[in-house]
Amino acid sequence: MCLAIPGQIVSIDTSGTLRMGRVDFGGVIQEICLEYTPEIAVGDYAIVHVGFAIAKLDLDRANEILATIDQLPLG
């Protein structure tokens, strides 16, 4: 239950009491509460836990991390 997984925001709906969004988890679309991530936009990746987006995944930073690892010397 503790797992939080990344999904991509497909659409955002602000017509109700809560800011909600449809999030794509590798082809499975789920309705997620975006109330805690007002900065998140369509196309962004969100980290989702028990029905709530809790953070935005900074893709540029993630790619930088991987690029830095590529630079590591092979033993």
Add this chain to the structure above:
Amino acid sequence: MQATDFGNPNHVALLVQQIRAKTTRPWTIMEVCGGQTHAILRYGIDQLLPDSIRIVHGPGCPVCVTPIETIDQAIQIASTPGVIFCTFGDMLRVPGSDGDLMQAKSRGADVRIIHSPMEAYQLALAESNQTGSNRQVVLFAIGFETTAPATAMAIRMAKEKNLDCFSALVCHVLVPPALEAIFSDENHGIDGLLAAGHVCTITGYHSYDAICNRFGIPIAITGFEPVDLLRGIWNVVEQLESQPRNDRVVNVYEHIATIQGNAHAQQTVDEVFALCDQTWRGIGILPQSGLKLKEKYALYDAQKRFSIRSDRSTEASPCRAADVLRGKIRPVECPAFGSLCNPGNPLGAPMVSNEGACAAYYLYQSIKEDKSQDLEVDR
């Protein structure tokens, strides 16, 4: 579609090499997150590391630390006629002092599995719109700092809509007080710590500085993918091996977690909850380590709404969960592991939840041969 690949075998191999090159002495590193426990076992990360690095698992599974009294209360409430009891699936088979929620369900209790606290709120909203229904929806609200904002939102919404058919049995626990309790024991034997990335995503990681300084333990805020875990371990090993030591809190989950955390989530948690002393199964009462509903939300407290007995529940079993949860032993070192105790007949909560350390070892030990095949790195 996958956003990033944090499990690439080449990256894993490169990171393992850095760790090997850095390690000159035995170190014990603790993680405190069920998701990390599983990833470590699932990808065989413990097998890839040099033998001198021992990974132990702290009280990182909220299901495992939910006290037996609370399980007993859950069963009592769920068995009350007219109650719809909503819980995460992992709680169903956690043993109370007499049976579990699954057995209550098979005796006719209306126990429903939810994936978000908002599902319980929605159910209550639907009930309240149904004329003549006087059913009560109860949310079993467990989890760490990561989950508390979701519960807080469900309760805040229930109050906004004046739902009187909704309440929550709250058992939220906080990680830093548990770490303090573990490290306060002189013989804790832990050299470094991987702090759970998603907890920090909510709370930020200011509070970890105090733990790092007070106990002289380097801390890496760490995620859940193989690359995340290895970067965390690498950072902690580097800190441990540096001369002179300069123990710090370092965020290696920097693409997701920030030092401030999620202010919106923190606000809602503060609006709904106050700190309280809390019993941790296998550990005992830890001061200011749990969340309780604030007075203005007391109406939504299931403990108050349902007059439940609170007999002291006792635990009589050879289960060594207390030592597993403090990182003193690994599950395989428990004499009951795999023999008396297995997922079909769990003696303790860590064997029940799929985030429990004992269940993770049991599951992945049996497929050990295939284990390091996904991430082929020669030792």
